[in-house]
Amino acid sequence: MSTQHTPGPWNLAFGKEDAVIYTDGTIAEVNNTMSDWKANARLIAAAPELLAALQSLVQCLPEDMDSYEDASAYRQIKSAIERSEEVIAKATQLP
Numbered sequence: 001m002s003t004q005h006t007p008g009p010w011n012l013a014f015g016k017e018d019a020v021i022y023t024d025g026t027i028a029e030v031n032n033t034m035s036d037w038k039a040n041a042r043l044i045a046a047a048p049e050l051l052a053a054l055q056s057l058v059q060c061l062p063e064d065m066d067s068y069e070d071a072s073a074y075r076q077i078k079s080a081i082e083r084s085e086e087v088i089a090k091a092t093q094l095p
Contacts (some may be wrong), residue, residue: 005092008048012041021045051091058084 006023013020018031019041030041061081 005048005051008052010045010048012045014038014041047091051088054084055088058088 006027008023010021010023010027013022018029019038020026021028021030021041021044028041028044030037030044034040058081061077
């Protein structure tokens with residue numbers, strides 16, 4: 001079973017010491033207790049678009065990659081697809 005997240009895009013507002021990721025309501029707040037808090041806030045805000053892009057990419061890749069002549073390229077693409085599917089499942093499935 002997969003979970004439904006708040007639809008994107010998610011907006012991002014920076015204050016002096018914090019950031020808020022929001023749509024109609026607050027999704028997350030990040031504060032300056034970590035040195036890379038601004039980068040974390042940007043990554044969180046981009047999450048719905050990153051997930052959609054990865055899902056789209058996986059759907060576009062060929063299912064039957066046996067036609068690839070380069071075995072090394074085949075293994076790299078197959079590995080990337082498998083990793084992408086794992087990350088998509090991590091982001092969309094209930095614990």
